[in-house]
Amino acid sequence: MFTDSHCHLNFPELAQDLPAIRAKMDEARVTRALCISCTMEEFPDVHALAMRYDNFWCSVGVHPDTEGLTEPSVQDLVERAALPRVVAIGETGLDYYGMEDRKGGRTIADLEWQRERFRTHIRAAQQVRKPLVIHTRSASDDTLRLLREEGETGGADAAGGVFHCFTESMEVARAALDLGFYISFSGIITFKKAQDLRDVAAFVPEDRLLIETDSPYLAPVPFRGKTNIPAYVPHVAAQIAEVRGISVEAVAEATNRNFDRLFSGVLS
Numbered sequence: 001m002f003t004d005s006h007c008h009l010n011f012p013e014l015a016q017d018l019p020a021i022r023a024k025m026d027e028a029r030v031t032r033a034l035c036i037s038c039t040m041e042e043f044p045d046v047h048a049l050a051m052r053y054d055n056f057w058c059s060v061g062v063h064p065d066t067e068g069l070t071e072p073s074v075q076d077l078v079e080r081a082a083l084p085r086v087v088a089i090g091e092t093g094l095d096y097y098g099m100e101d102r103k104g105g106r107t108i109a110d111l112e113w114q115r116e117r118f119r120t121h122i123r124a125a126q127q128v129r130k131p132l133v134i135h136t137r138s139a140s141d142d143t144l145r146l147l148r149e150e151g152e153t154g155g156a157d158a159a160g161g162v163f164h165c166f167t168e169s170m171e172v173a174r175a176a177l178d179l180g181f182y183i184s185f186s187g188i189i190t191f192k193k194a195q196d197l198r199d200v201a202a203f204v205p206e207d208r209l210l211i212e213t214d215s216p217y218l219a220p221v222p223f224r225g226k227t228n229i230p231a232y233v234p235h236v237a238a239q240i241a242e243v244r245g246i247s248v249e250a251v252a253e254a255t256n257r258n259f260d261r262l263f264s265g266v267l268s
Contacts, residue, residue, distance in 0.1 A: 002255075003031065003210075003233075003255060003259045004032070004034070004211070004230040005033075005034050005184055005259055007033050007215040008216060009049055009056070028231040028234055030230050030231055034088070035057070038061070038063040039062055039070070040062060040070040057086075059086065061077065061088075061089050061090040063092075063095075063135065064117065072120060072124075077120070087263040087264060088125075089121050089128070089132050089159070089161075090121060091134070092117070093139070094146075095136070096138040119150060126157060132152075132159050133164050134161055140168050140169075147179055154179055160262070162182040162184050163182070164212060166183045177204070182209070182210050183200075183209065184211065187213065187214075189236060190220040190221040191221065198239070210258055212233065215227075216229070220235040220239070223235075238251075
C-alpha cells in the first residue's frame with residue numbers, strides 16, 4: 001500500500017537487522033522501498049539489496065556532503081545507472097549547512113567542488129534519462145540555479161527528479177515544481193514546529209507528492225529520536241492526509257502512482 005521513496009537500508013544500524021525490518025514493513029503495509037546510494041564505495045551494497053529483494057530498487061550517486069572518497073565522473077555514474085534495478089541518480093545536490101562548524105570555516109565560494117559534483121550528476125542523469133534524487137540544505141538558491149543552468153527546466157532533454165526530505169520554503173517548493181520536479185516529505189512533517197512545512201505539503205499538487213523515511217534518520221512522531229525504518233512511512237502519509245483533508249488511502253494511492261511515474265513505471 002505504501003512506498004518509501006528514500007531510505008538507507010545498507011547503513012549498519014539497519015543492515016544488521018534487515019529480516020526484522022522487512023517483517024515490520026509487511027505489517028505496516030509498506031510494499032516497496034528505494035534504497036539510496038551516498039558514496040561510490042557503498043554502491044555495491046546498495047545495489048545488492050535491490051538485486052536480492054524484488055520490492056527494492058536503488059540509486060547511484062555521491063551525497064553532496066561527502067569528502068575524501070571516490071569522486072565520480074559522468075561515465076562512472078552512467079555505467080552503474082545501466083545496471084538492473086538502478087532507477088535514479090543521487091542522492092546529489094548541495095549542502096551549505098553549518099559552514100563554520102562543519103566545514104572548517106570555509107566559505108560558499110570554497111565549495112565549488114560540491115557544485116561541480118552536482119553538475120556531474122545532472123549530466124549523467126540526462127544522459128541515461130533517469131531522475132535525480134536531490135538533497136538541498138541551506139543552498140536552495142544555488143541548487144535551483146545549477147538545475148536551470150544545466151537545462152533542468154522540464155523540457156524534453158531534462159532528467160527531472162525529486163527534492164527529497166523537503167524542508168525548504170513555499171517559494172522554493174513553487175520553483176522546484178515549476179522546473180518539473182516532485183517533492184518528497186519525511187517524518188519532519190510530523191514535528192511540532194514544522195507547520196510551515198505542513199503548509200507546503202497542503203499546497204503541492206497531488207500528482208507531485210512522494211513520501212519517504214530517510215531511514216535511519218528523522219523518525220516521525222511518535223517515534224521521534226529512535227532509529228527510523230521504512231515501516232514508519234505511513235505516519236508521514238497520515239500527516240499529509242490530515243493537512244490535505246483526504247484519506248490516508250488516497251495519499252498512499254497518489255504517492256504510489258507518482259513513484260511509478262517518476263521512476264520509469266516501476267511495477268507495483
